[in-house]
Amino acid sequence: MRKKNKNKNNKNLNASWLKPYSLLQNYPLYIRSIPAEQELKFHYTVHTSLDVVDEKVSAMGKALVDQRELYLGLLYPTEDYKVYGYVTNSKVKFVMVVDSSNTALRDNEIRSMFRKLHNSYTDVMCNPFYNPGDRIHSRAFDNMVTSMMVQVC
Amino acid sequence: MPAMADETLFQLLHTQVVAAAYGAGRGSGDEGLRAGLTVLEGMGFRVGQGLAERLPQGALAFREELDTIKFLCRDLWGAVFGKQTDNLRTNHQGTYILQDNNFPFLTQMAWGQQYLEEAPKFLAFTCGLLRGTLSSLGIESSVTASVTSLPA
Numbered sequence: 001m002r003k004k005n006k007n008k009n010n011k012n013l014n015a016s017w018l019k020p021y022s023l024l025q026n027y028p029l030y031i032r033s034i035p036a037e038q039e040l041k042f043h044y045t046v047h048t049s050l051d052v053v054d055e056k057v058s059a060m061g062k063a064l065v066d067q068r069e070l071y072l073g074l075l076y077p078t079e080d081y082k083v084y085g086y087v088t089n090s091k092v093k094f095v096m097v098v099d100s101s102n103t104a105l106r107d108n109e110i111r112s113m114f115r116k117l118h119n120s121y122t123d124v125m126c127n128p129f130y131n132p133g134d135r136i137h138s139r140a141f142d143n144m145v146t147s148m149m150v151q152v153c
Numbered sequence: 154m155p156a157m158a159d160e161t162l163f164q165l166l167h168t169q170v171v172a173a174a175y176g177a178g179r180g181s182g183d184e185g186l187r188a189g190l191t192v193l194e195g196m197g198f199r200v201g202q203g204l205a206e207r208l209p210q211g212a213l214a215f216r217e218e219l220d221t222i223k224f225l226c227r228d229l230w231g232a233v234f235g236k237q238t239d240n241l242r243t244n245h246q247g248t249y250i251l252q253d254n255n256f257p258f259l260t261q262m263a264w265g266q267q268y269l270e271e272a273p274k275f276l277a278f279t280c281g282l283l284r285g286t287l288s289s290l291g292i293e294s295s296v297t298a299s300v301t302s303l304p305a
Binding site for chain 1: 209
């Protein structure tokens with residue numbers, strides 16, 4: 001089974017980070033952060049949060065409760081930031097890392113951001129010039145992400 | 154109203170795609186047949202991958218394989234052909250048989266055995282479509298099709 005991860009946007013007052021992950025090795029399809037210098041730290045965070053995503057996905061499979069949402073919610077909070085996750089039916093994972101001090105972000109805002117991300121990713125997928133599994137270079141995608149990050153920071 | 158013409162348009166387009174895959178000097182005989190089938194199947198595969206992202210929008214996560222197959226039979230067939238498959242059978246060990254008694258690409262063909270050998274050309278795209286959708290949803294598969302009689 002191929003696992004795709006897309007990490008997206010970490011919104012931080014200090015930094016935002018976006019990172020899509022993809023395929024068996026769970027490599028990123030798209031990474032974005034504001035500001036751009038702290039990327040490495042976020043790489044690590046997001047990679048470890050993948051384990052939490054996997055946990056939640058397999059728990060969903062066994063749960064008797066009919067809770068099969070795509071939005072995974074808060075994956076785990078650390079002292080500096082919170083991590084949110086979302087997985088699509090095609091096993092593409094979106095991860096968002098947000099600064100903890102940014103308390104203005106409500107749950108339904110995060111959900112709507114993930115929905116926008118999912119819609120834009122679907123558009124990228126339907127682009128005949130895009131090969132599934134490649135890194136994403138779409139300008140429309142970039143613009144959508146930028147507008148989201150600007151809205152938050 | 155405009156939605157009613159969709160299926161016809163797609164069927165006409167598909168007929169032309171099949172013709173194009175075999176026209177333009179592709180080798181005749183067995184080699185040529187296989188090359189054309191590969192091209193059509195590949196096209197269907199890529200379309201399937203896109204559809205797998207687009208169609209389940211807003212649907213809940215698929216919990217198990219059967220959910221995914223049911224999605225194929227209902228939503229995918231509905232979106233592409235305007236109807237659902239007539240029958241789904243499984244041996245619970247990974248093999249599924251989707252049966253369609255009125256397959257839209259084949260209903261326009263002449264009755265009888267005459268064109269039975271040509272039928273695979275019109276099924277290749279659909280096989281690729283299913284394989285692409287399944288692959289995007291996490292299931293590696295191999296899809297084959299068979300026709301018992303025309304018009305299907």
